[in-house]
Amino acid sequence: MSNIKVLDKEFEPYLSEELIQEKISELAQQLNKEYAGKRPIFLSILNGSFLFTADLFKQITIEAEVCFIKLASYKGTTSSGNVITAIGLDANVSGRDIIIVEDIIDTGKTLHHFLPQLESSSPASIKIAVLLNKTEALAYPVKVDYACFDIPNKFVVGYGLDYDGLGRNTKAIYQLKA
Numbered sequence: 001m002s003n004i005k006v007l008d009k010e011f012e013p014y015l016s017e018e019l020i021q022e023k024i025s026e027l028a029q030q031l032n033k034e035y036a037g038k039r040p041i042f043l044s045i046l047n048g049s050f051l052f053t054a055d056l057f058k059q060i061t062i063e064a065e066v067c068f069i070k071l072a073s074y075k076g077t078t079s080s081g082n083v084i085t086a087i088g089l090d091a092n093v094s095g096r097d098i099i100i101v102e103d104i105i106d107t108g109k110t111l112h113h114f115l116p117q118l119e120s121s122s123p124a125s126i127k128i129a130v131l132l133n134k135t136e137a138l139a140y141p142v143k144v145d146y147a148c149f150d151i152p153n154k155f156v157v158g159y160g161l162d163y164d165g166l167g168r169n170t171k172a173i174y175q176l177k178a
Contacts, residue, residue, distance in 0.1 A: 004158075004174055006167035011157055011174035015149065020131070020159060020173065021055065023148035027129060028059035030146065031099065039063045040097040043089070043118075045110075046070040047168070048103035051160040052131045056101060067091045071110050093123045103160050104132040108142035115142070132156065132173075 001013035031040075042060070044053035046068050057066050069089045098118065102111065111128065118126060133147035155176040157167035167174075 001172055003177065004167070004170065006157055006163045009163060010177045011167070012177045013172060014151075014154075014156060014175040015159075015173040017159075017171035020148070020171075024052070024055050024131075025059060027146055027148055028056055031056075031129070032059075032061050035064070035097060035099075036062055038097050039065070040099050041091055041093060042066045042099050042101050043091075043093075044068045044101045045103070048160045048162065049101050049131070051168075052103055053101045056129070065091065069114075071114055089118070089121075093118065093121045095122065095124050098123045098126045100126065100128045102128060102130045104134065104156070105130050105142060105144055105147075106134050106137045108138050108140035111142045112140035131159070132161075 001016065003010055003012050005011070039062070042053065042057060042064060044050065044066060047070065050068075053066065053068075057064070067090065100111070100118075105111065105128070115126065127145040128143065129146040130144055131148045133144050133150045134153050135150055136153040155163070156173050157163050157176075158170035158173045160168050161173065162168045
């Protein structure tokens with residue numbers, strides 16, 4: 001893997017496609033066991049988690065549904081501080097087990113603001129599955145239940161993650177070059 005350029009920034013290889021897929025397979029196996037007989041809803045947070053959700057859901061062998069919601073708080077390489085809901089949840093989650101599928105937990109602000117809305121719909125349970133967990137950056141009390149990778153507080157792109165809307169379309173993940 002070689003470096004890539006997205007807009008005005010250079011990124012170096014961080015997580016390979018093979019490693020990402022290996023971790024996703026492990027997570028899918030765990031979820032298939034834990035949710036056997038429960039028919040959970042996988043709630044994918046757009047835009048960043050679309051690739052992660054697709055690859056994860058392809059390996060889910062239990063009865064399950066998938067739906068999408070769009071929440072956003074990023075502009076450029078930093079959080080804008082505002083959480084925007086652009087596409088609302090259209091599934092009835094009352095009494096259902098919900099697995100939120102998120103590409104990355106950074107400060108936790110986005111989910112911190114969204115979780116009370118989701119909880120008000122009376123789901124049976126809510127768990128959070130993330131591809132990347134930036135524990136150093138966490139500023140809000142968000143409990144991650146499943147994390148494929150714990151990563152340092154560095155800006156990353158690829159595999160669904162973007163820099164100002166670009167860079168999502170790689171099979172690997174790259175970190176901002178120092």
